[in-house]
Amino acid sequence: EAGVAQSPRYKIIEKRQSVAFWCNPISGHATLYWYQQILGQGPKLLIQFQNNGVVDDSQLPKDRFSAERLKGVDSTLKIQPAKLEDSAVYLCASSFTGSGISGANVLTFGAGSRLTVL
Amino acid sequence: SQELEQSPQSLIVQEGKNLTINCTSSKTLYGLYWYKQKYGEGLIFLMMLQKGGEEKSHEKITAKLDEKKQQSSLHITASQPSHAGIYLCGADGGTSYGKLTFGQGTILTVHP
Numbered sequence: 001e002a003g004v005a006q007s008p009r010y011k012i013i014e015k016r017q018s019v020a021f022w023c024n025p026i027s028g029h030a031t032l033y034w035y036q037q038i039l040g041q042g043p044k045l046l047i048q049f050q051n052n053g054v055v056d057d058s059q060l061p062k063d064r065f066s067a068e069r070l071k072g073v074d075s076t077l078k079i080q081p082a083k084l085e086d087s088a089v090y091l092c093a094s095s096f097t098g099s100g101i102s103g104a105n106v107l108t109f110g111a112g113s114r115l116t117v118l
Numbered sequence: 119s120q121e122l123e124q125s126p127q128s129l130i131v132q133e134g135k136n137l138t139i140n141c142t143s144s145k146t147l148y149g150l151y152w153y154k155q156k157y158g159e160g161l162i163f164l165m166m167l168q169k170g171g172e173e174k175s176h177e178k179i180t181a182k183l184d185e186k187k188q189q190s191s192l193h194i195t196a197s198q199p200s201h202a203g204i205y206l207c208g209a210d211g212g213t214s215y216g217k218l219t220f221g222q223g224t225i226l227t228v229h230p
Contacts, residue, residue, distance in 0.1 A: 004160070031216055033216075033217060040222070040223075041222055041223070042122075042206055042208075042220030042221050042222045042223050043161070043206070043220050044220075045217050045218075045219070048216070048217050055217075056217060089158075091160060091161070093161075095216055097216065105149070105210060105216040106151070106163050106166060107151075107161075107163070107208075107216070107218060108163070109153075109160035109161040109162075110160050111159050111160045112158075112159065112160050114158070
């Protein structure tokens with residue numbers, strides 16, 4: 001099966017500019033996640049979608065970050081305006097369910113989009 | 119909120135040596151997941167543990183979840199350069215509807 005697709009792989013922008021990342025999950029996966037991974041740290045969840053609804057966006061900096069998952073398939077994460085501290089790898093992941101069944105929900109990750117803010 | 123602490127933060131071994139990476143949780147672990155990440159790439163799923171005392175193996179990698187379910191270990195036997203990368207443990211918190219909280223990762227370097 002095809003994996004989780006992300007684009008672009010790399011993006012360099014100046015601070016205060018905007019950027020958008022795109023993710024296409026594995027076909028049939030209802031749950032989609034966006035994680036931020038700063039160099040030297042583990043991934044941190046930004047937002048979780050179940051189909052086209054938001055399950056958890058408690059750690060999303062909503063003054064500058066936004067995400068949508070129209071039609072419950074692919075998703076876009078936007079940053080506007082970008083700050084230096086937004087330099088990170090943005091990882092998209094998907095899973096078949098997000099049903100709360102502990103231990104039964106393997107996340108499949110994309111290759112990530114590396115953002116550098118100058 | 120649940121926090122995961124991994125140790126060591128980095129590890130350098132000679133090819134053929136055994137090694138262990140630990141993951142300690144601030145709360146009881148329900149679903150514990152191990153992933154591997156190559157630099158600049160996404161995470162690759164290795165194994166998932168649920169039950170206290172559970173042990174799983176795949177090729178030369180063995181993962182265990184202790185009886186009290188607050189610590190997991192990942193053991194690599196006879197390491198190879200292909201094992202090099204960042205190892206991450208993640209926990210699903212039991213009722214968190216799938217999302218994973220990750221440790222900070224352990225960087226493994228294997229010298230030929």
